[in-house]
Amino acid sequence: MTTSEQKLASGPDWYVSDVVCTAGAGDRPFEEEHRSVCIAAVTSGSFRYRTSQGTAMLAPGAVLLGNVGACYECGHEHGAGDRCLSFHFAPAYLDRIANDVPGAGKLAFGVPHLPPLPALTSLLAESEAARETADIDAFEELGLRIAAAALAVGGAALAVAGEAAPAARPPSRRDQKRVAEAVRQIELNADRPVSLSELAGSTATSPYHFLRTFRQVAGMTPYQFLLRTRLHRAAVRLRMSDEAISAIAFEAGFNDLSTFNRRFRRVMGETPGDYRARRSGSASPSPSAFAAF
Incomplete structure (x- = not known):
């Protein structure tokens, strides 16, 4: 078996997997079928992807697009191994996303992939970071954003052809x-x-x-707001109590201490221990500190 798949997170009508392939030039291409709509970001390695929409050579930063029920073939005649962050959606779920994306194209993808695009770079980096830090709570939101971005690219192509995409309306x-x-x-x-x-x-x-x-x-996104709320509450407790930092982190909603320490330092500019040591300061962080999100 040259391919392994680890499911990272899932919900009703969606899931995301870390897919690692070790096939090389000497291995025969294998054919499979997309059992759901697939949007997969290539994070390392390269491979040839062939499906009814066409054939493409995928490298890091590219996004594989797969229609439900479509057969596809992957080959590694030009290099060994690859790794993808693969998002899967039920067609009805993706259809609901498409209805809310201004200028989104049809649900069925007409091309096999998206090349590395500046508009996707930051989003794919967030997704890869979530995989590496086991930040499973972030994947539902990331999956929606990646799906919307892939659908919006189709809308942008229509605009180039002369059909302007409708502008997003302001919130009512x-x-x-x-x-x-x-x-x-x-x-x-x-x-x-x-x-x-x-x-x-x-x-x-x-x-x-x-x-x-x-x-x-x-x-900010709901997940970013959730993190902001957790960090704010933890920061207040660090100032006001001598409770163990690990206990404060867990009670605030963080699953492990390393994740809490990393996020706290990124936002506050110092470790939780150093922050607590400066008790002579204000009792809670300034709202502007959370601009780092």
Whole structure:
């Protein structure tokens, strides 16, 4: 077996896997079938991908596109091994995303891949970082953003051909109210995993519409707001108590101490221990500190 797949996270109608292939030039290409819509980011290695949409040589930064039910073949005649972060969606789930993406193309991909694009670079880097740090809570949101980006590229192609994509409308009062309700829900449940689907369901909107609206209104994604809330509460407790840092991290909702330390230092500019040592300062971090998100 030249391919291994580890499921990293999943939810209703979606999942994401870390796929590693060790095939080389001496191995015969293998043919499989996409059992769901697939959007896979190549993070290392290269391979030839052939499907009904065409044939492409994929290298790091490229995005593989697979239609449900389509047969495909991968070959490594030009190099050994590759690794992909592979997002899978039920067609109905992706269709709901497409309905909320201005200028999105048809659900069925007409090309086999997207080349490395500047618009995707930051998003793919976030996804790879989430894989390397086992940040499984981030993947639902990342999957939606990657799917929307892939669909939007199709819309951009139409605009180049002369069909202008419709502009995104500003959030309505109703949308603003929905975001406010979601913010309260996140604040009430910040110490436990909060699903994007759960938040969207409570506002009676699709996950992608909710994500887009939340970013417009709040200036950050729901997951970023959740992290901000957890870090703020942890910072306050570090100032006000002598409780062990690990206990504060776990009670704030972080699954492990290393993740907490890394995120705290990135946002606050110092370790939790150093932050606690400066108790003569203010009792809570300045809101501007969270601009690092």
